[in-house]
Amino acid sequence: MTNVNLITGFLGSGKTTTIQHLLNQKPEHENWAILVNEFGEIGIDGALLANQGAVLKEIPGGCMCCVNGLPMQVGLNMLLKQAKPDRLLIEPTGLGHPKQILTMLTSEVYQPLLNLQATLCLLDARQLSEERYQENENFRDQLAAADIILVNKCDTYSVENKNTFMQWYENNGLNRPFHYIEQGNIAAELLNSPRLNIQALPDGSHHHSPRPNGLAALQLQNNKGWRRALNQGQGYTSCGWIFDAETCFSTAALLDWVRLSPVDRVKGVMHIPEGTIVFNRQGFDLKIETQPVAPVDSRVELIHSADAAWNDLQNALLKARVNIE
Structure with a gap:
């Protein structure tokens, strides 16, 4: 058991x-x-x-x-x-x-x-x-x-x-x-510890848009360098991006983007020249960790309690890339 x-x-x-x-x-x-x-x-x-x-x-x-x-x-x-x-x-x-x-x-x-x-x-x-x-x-x-x-x-x-x-x-x-x-x-x-709290809970609202499967995270296909995905529900909207392993980001430019993005939540695992940067921002609280080995791919997700200028945020993120031919 x-x-x-x-x-x-x-x-x-x-x-x-x-x-x-x-x-x-x-x-x-x-x-x-x-x-x-x-x-x-x-x-x-x-x-x-x-x-x-x-x-x-x-x-x-x-x-x-x-x-x-x-x-x-x-x-x-x-x-x-x-x-x-x-x-x-x-x-x-x-x-x-x-x-x-x-x-x-x-x-x-x-x-x-x-x-x-x-x-x-x-x-x-x-x-x-x-x-x-x-x-x-x-x-x-x-x-x-x-x-x-x-x-x-x-x-x-x-x-x-x-x-x-x-x-x-x-x-x-x-x-x-x-x-x-x-x-x-x-x-x-x-x-x-045992489960002792068995009080009845009210039913929760269906809180997100339907999706066809939901058993695996988003992956890149057909040799694309990056993709973006949106989700919405319960008064919140998420916008996320995945980049291939070759895409590298300027550490300083990426951290400026993380700090200044006008959203509630920023979370990501990204490829930088030094290896990998892991960041987690809730409001003004920002936690950063670096690792010497590059990630398999780069992933970042923004969540906000309203809609946001996702295209503008995307353009700023794309400008933070380095070694683009």
Whole structure:
């Protein structure tokens, strides 16, 4: 039987970084798998989590939380059959509703196969002060479905942020455990916590445009140098690009583009002269990491709570390329 944990949290809460910390603690004798879903089509999280000691299956395009759940079922069945994992970590999109997934994981067909343990929800407590998050049903219901609340990025909080969280917890915590953490750093022992929160959740809205499959991230075809993909739903729009392995970007120009793009979220794994740059921007918070080896390809995704001038942003990104003949 496979032990399963759902790792939820709204956009920018730190789910992928948390999973990376958990993978670093994986017991050598255990076989782990990850089922990851993103709102956009590009598959940034899959690139970040690849080759880290676990079998990975991507479901881009927000399909995991669909009302029909078909991509989720197919991806889950493929992982269970091919990897036969001891533990499965499921990372839904930050715009996903947890009810559909929890209902599926506890369904009769999976009871002999899965042992659903604690659902962990990442929270950036600064978001509790913003009306657009408070009014978002997925933000509220992700927290409502959690067995354990991980109050992430606590090193960035003001006293007011912590007071706001404690006020929220007094009204909504239901005595569930919570942990203040930094940069998604948690102990893997939390995964063995039981699932105790079985309160009924409302149905979530179908939150994205339909797509024909949803079992693999966008790939380049016919020797094209790059492609772009859009997705929209639940008041958010994503625009992402994938570039071939030969395309290289000026480090300074790319970072200016990342910092100055007028959108809520920027996330990417890109080829630069020094190798690879990984960046993750939520609002004004920007995390950057460099690696000496070039990536297989370059991927970047923007997400915004409204439409944006995608063509202008694309032109600026294309101008950041180097070694173009």
